[in-house]
Amino acid sequence: MERQLGRDQRYFLTTPGHCDCGTVLGSHYQRARQAKDWAADEQRLLKKGWSKAKVARALAQKQESSARSDVAVLEASAADLASWTKLIAEILGSGTREFGLLLHSYRGPLDEDIKLKGTEQIATGDDTGEILRKMREDVLYVFLARA
Secondary structure (H helix, E strand, O other), X not given: OHHHOOOOOOOOOOOOOOOOOOOOOOHHHHHHHOOOOHHHHHHHHHHOOOOHHHHHHHHHHHHHHHHHHHHHHHHHHHHHHHHHHHHHHHHHHOOOOEEEEEOOOOOOXXXXXXXXXXXXXXXXXXXXXXXXXXXXXXXXXXXXXXX
16 A cells, blocks of 8 residues: 555554444445345245245334434444544644545455555545545545645
């Protein structure tokens, strides 16, 4: 990763040694990837010999539970989002000209080589929250301080 950065840029892990799963960063894309296929669940249960009424009750309970979970996740992500937004504002307000964030799902050791898929420069004043939610994996998002 470091080879892909400029001389005056540094790379830091924000969560060494443990997973930062569930963060608001990239949550828009994570939820889209994890969308539940209720029709497939229905077919799977019917093949097991469940009656249509039993399948309907089971799926209704799962969907209700999933909806409650989604509300809890949204409430938690609002606090997470506020924390990330505040961090970015404080760093850029401290005299730092730019601050980058990279979302990466490690599939091996923490020192594995990360190949950047691109870089996006974000001007201060852009909708930071929406940008954080829509982060794509392995794209470096560089937030720029006002000139």
